[in-house]
Amino acid sequence: MKKISQRALDIEMSGIRKFFQAAKPDSINMTLGQPDFDTPEHVKNAAIQAIHEGKTGYTFNAGLPELREAISEKFERENSLNYNPDQIIVTAGAGEALFIAMQSLVDSGDRVLLTNPGFVSYEACIRLAEGKPDYIPLTNDLHINQEILQEKISGARLLILNSPNNPTGAVESPENIRAIVETAMDAGVTVLSDEVYEHIIYDAVHKSAGTYGDDIITVNAASKTYAMTGWRLGYLAGPDEYMEQCLKVHQYCQTCATSISQYAGLAAYTGDQSCVKTMQDEYKARRDILVSGLKEMGVKFPVPEGAFYVFAPLGKEITSKIMDAGVIIVPGDAFGDAGAEYARFSYATSRQNIYAAIERMKPVFGED
Numbered sequence: 001m002k003k004i005s006q007r008a009l010d011i012e013m014s015g016i017r018k019f020f021q022a023a024k025p026d027s028i029n030m031t032l033g034q035p036d037f038d039t040p041e042h043v044k045n046a047a048i049q050a051i052h053e054g055k056t057g058y059t060f061n062a063g064l065p066e067l068r069e070a071i072s073e074k075f076e077r078e079n080s081l082n083y084n085p086d087q088i089i090v091t092a093g094a095g096e097a098l099f100i101a102m103q104s105l106v107d108s109g110d111r112v113l114l115t116n117p118g119f120v121s122y123e124a125c126i127r128l129a130e131g132k133p134d135y136i137p138l139t140n141d142l143h144i145n146q147e148i149l150q151e152k153i154s155g156a157r158l159l160i161l162n163s164p165n166n167p168t169g170a171v172e173s174p175e176n177i178r179a180i181v182e183t184a185m186d187a188g189v190t191v192l193s194d195e196v197y198e199h200i201i202y203d204a205v206h207k208s209a210g211t212y213g214d215d216i217i218t219v220n221a222a223s224k225t226y227a228m229t230g231w232r233l234g235y236l237a238g239p240d241e242y243m244e245q246c247l248k249v250h251q252y253c254q255t256c257a258t259s260i261s262q263y264a265g266l267a268a269y270t271g272d273q274s275c276v277k278t279m280q281d282e283y284k285a286r287r288d289i290l291v292s293g294l295k296e297m298g299v300k301f302p303v304p305e306g307a308f309y310v311f312a313p314l315g316k317e318i319t320s321k322i323m324d325a326g327v328i329i330v331p332g333d334a335f336g337d338a339g340a341e342y343a344r345f346s347y348a349t350s351r352q353n354i355y356a357a358i359e360r361m362k363p364v365f366g367e368d
């Protein structure tokens, strides 16, 4: 028997890939959490230029100074947050940012609050830091409730906040973000705010948690905003004391984010932002098609205000009938046991696919 660390044994492979891989060639795949758009042309060209100019060596561990400056300006412009470039670390996607934040802030046995259901990586990152995940149940409309939070907050080390949310598509209102952050700050609990879907938002307002408190780490990425998931470019920003420690962990696990991706990111953050709006408009149109299709079939669910997911309480039987009909979705227990009666549809796929999926689902709901 090979000896395996308890840390590794304590985590499992994400349940999402399993369903993605279960898709047959004629299935309509609504499992994936990534934009189906191509990376904008000017961003790709910046990377190609960087290659031709030989900008292919290591960069500073924390990232290119000009990129950190651009991200600092982005925080100011879009979020009204003041992070100086020294408080920003460029990472291999938001995934690495979450990992190094948890490694740097959480000690063995520390309690970390996260929602159930929630994004799959959080629990694994907590466990790999030997922290103790403590789950906050959501309300029926898939939001964080202040009273439930109040009951849990005392003595926790960290609270993970994710708005707009994966898997629910819920966006916490500015008032709720403020109340959540104030509750955490009053209890001396650090907030780790994952804002990767900030620009995939409809009829709602995104407020950064950092607006309302100081003991906050903001995590973000180019991945969803600029359709750059494969480039692996993200970042985290926070108080100097935290960033000094995060930089050490980052240095030893990653050295630096890919140089070429960083030049691409520089073009993304400093270039024309109209591509972001174009994608957002298309996601909104797709959301509307899926939401009205499901509603016409009698499915009841909270209409998502952000990200590119519908999280609907279909029950296990209907979920598996939908899969049998050739529409592959993710059963909600992949995101925590509280999601067991739900399923997640990703509408990061073409309108044509969404229309076809609705047609395939109609017989499941007794319509032809």
Ligand SMILES: Cc1ncc(COP(=O)(O)O)c(C=O)c1O
Residues within 6 Å of the ligand: 033, 092, 093, 094, 095, 096, 119, 162, 165, 166, 194, 196, 221, 222, 223, 224, 229, 233, 234
């Ligand atoms: C809420 C959330 N945070 C972080 C990530 C990871 O993003 P990245 O691809 O930048 O590592 C994802 C990816 O699906 C996500 O949904």
